[in-house]
Amino acid sequence: MSSKFPNTRVRRHPERGRYDPETIYGIIDEAWHCHVAAVRDNLPVVIPTLHVRIDDQLYIHGAVAAGLFKDMGRETPISVAITHLDGLVLARSLYNHSANYRSVVIFGIAREVVDADEKMAVFHALADRIALGRWEDARIPNDIEVRTTRVFAIPLDQASAKIRSGPPADDPEDMDRATWAGVLPLRATYSTPIADPQQVPAIPLPDYLTRLVTPDA
Amino acid sequence: MSSKFPNTRVRRHPERGRYDPETIYGIIDEAWHCHVAAVRDNLPVVIPTLHVRIDDQLYIHGAVAAGLFKDMGRETPISVAITHLDGLVLARSLYNHSANYRSVVIFGIAREVVDADEKMAVFHALADRIALGRWEDARIPNDIEVRTTRVFAIPLDQASAKIRSGPPADDPEDMDRATWAGVLPLRATYSTPIADPQQVPAIPLPDYLTRLVTPDA
Numbered sequence A, B: 001m002s003s004k005f006p007n008t009r010v011r012r013h014p015e016r017g018r019y020d021p022e023t024i025y026g027i028i029d030e031a032w033h034c035h036v037a038a039v040r041d042n043l044p045v046v047i048p049t050l051h052v053r054i055d056d057q058l059y060i061h062g063a064v065a066a067g068l069f070k071d072m073g074r075e076t077p078i079s080v081a082i083t084h085l086d087g088l089v090l091a092r093s094l095y096n097h098s099a100n101y102r103s104v105v106i107f108g109i110a111r112e113v114v115d116a117d118e119k120m121a122v123f124h125a126l127a128d129r130i131a132l133g134r135w136e137d138a139r140i141p142n143d144i145e146v147r148t149t150r151v152f153a154i155p156l157d158q159a160s161a162k163i164r165s166g167p168p169a170d171d172p173e174d175m176d177r178a179t180w181a182g183v184l185p186l187r188a189t190y191s192t193p194i195a196d197p198q199q200v201p202a203i204p205l206p207d208y209l210t211r212l213v214t215p216d217a
Helices: A020-030 A067-071 A118-128 A143-147 A207-213 B021-030 B068-073 B117-130 B142-146 B207-213
Strands: A033-041 A043-054 A057-063 A075-090 A098-115 A147-155 A160-166 A183-192 B033-040 B043-054 B056-063 B077-090 B096-114 B149-155 B159-164 B180-188
Touching: A020 A043, A020 A075, A020 A098, A020 A160, A020 A207, A020 B043, A033 A057, A033 B043, A033 B077, A033 B180, A043 A067, A043 A118, A043 B033, A043 B096, A057 A067, A057 A098, A075 A147, A075 B033, A098 A118, A098 B043, A118 A143, A118 A147, A118 A207, A147 B096, A160 B033, A160 B207, A183 B021, A183 B207, A207 B180, B021 B043, B021 B077, B021 B096, B021 B159, B033 B056, B033 B142, B043 B068, B043 B117, B056 B068, B056 B096, B096 B117, B117 B149, B142 B149
Parallel strands: A043 B077, A075 B043
Antiparallel strands: A033 A043, A033 A075, A043 A057, A057 A147, A075 A098, A075 A183, A098 A147, A098 A160, A183 B180, B033 B043, B033 B077, B043 B056, B056 B149, B077 B096, B077 B180, B096 B149, B096 B159
16 A cells, blocks of 8 residues: 555544445445546646446546546556535535535556456446446457557555535524525436437347336336 | 646547537536545545636635645645536447546636635625525525635636537447447436425425426426
C-alpha cells in the first residue's frame, strides 16, 4: 500500500464514513459510470468513464487514442469517485438542505493491463455487468480490438464510502417552522428499449435484457 | 484566460464535441451534482458535490471543515465534470458497446467567494435551483451560516461538452448478426416525496414542489 496517498478516512461528517468492502463494492457495482481524476502538467483533469469491478480491483477502459487514457503511463496515480444521488434533502433552513447519496472515493496507482487474457477477462466482466447472456450473444473482441483498447486496474485497498440517508437534520429552533421538510427521492430508471433502426430482420429483445429493464416483472 | 490549462477541444471522437454556451449551460443546469478534482500533495483527488450556475460562473460550496474545501486556498486550479448517462448502447460487437451521455468538463481557477452578498446570491440561486419558491419558504442563512460555508466560483470560459446519442455504430461485417442491438435508455426520476416524520403539524407538499416531482402533471 502506498503511503503517499491521503488518509482515506472521511473527515467531514465522519459518521457517514464506511470502510467495509461489502458496502464499497455494492456502491461500485450498482453504478454504470465513474469519474476519474489524474494530474496532467501539474493540473487536475477529471473525466467520466465506464467501469467494472473484479474482486478487489476496479477496471476502467478506453480507446488508445482517448484523451486522458492517451496521457496515462503504465502506472499513473489517479482518484476515482462513484456517486449515487438518492434524493434531495429539504430542511426547514436552507443551510441544512442536503442530499442523500452513496459515494465511493478511491485513491490508487492505475496499472495498465497489458496481458491479453486479463484484458479479455475485463471485457467479459463488462459484458456480464450489462446482463448475464450478453457475452454469449454479441461478437467478442478480436485481436485488433483488444490491442486498441487500453485497460487500467486500480486496487481497491484505499477506498472509502460515504453515505447520507434519511430525513433532514434541522436545528431545534427551526422545528416549528411551517416549511415542508423531507426528502425528494431520485433514482435512475430504464425506459423502453429502442432497437437499432438498422436491425434487420427484427430481433426480439432477449430475455436477459427484458429482465434488466423490467426488474419488477 | 489562463494559457496553462490543457486545450479543451475534444480529442477522441471530435464529432461529439460542443463548445457553445447554450449546450454547456444546459447540461450543467440539468444536473444536481458534479465531480470536482484538485491536486493535493501532487496527487489527484476527486469528490462529488452540489453546484449551481449563475451566468458564466459555476459555484460549488461546502462546509469550512469539509475535506477538499478545507484544503483549497483562495485560488485553486480545479477540474469539474458533470455527466448525464442517458443510456447503454448495445452493439452487435462488444467492442462497439458504448453509452449515450451528455457531459461537460471544465478547467479553471476556483476563486473563493468572500463577499457576503455574493455568497447570499449563490445560496439564493441554489434554492431557486431546487424550485422557485423554496427561498421564500425556508429560513434563509444567518450570518454564522454564511461565514461557515465556503463558496467557490469557477469561470466557464474553459469548458467543453461531449455528447453521444443515437443507435450503436457497428462495423459493416457485423450488421447481419442475430444479436439484439439498440439503446437501453436511462433517466433520473423522482419518486414519492417523503415528509420528515418529525414534521408537526402535517404540512402539505407545496405547489412548487408538487410541480417538480410530477413534471407531467
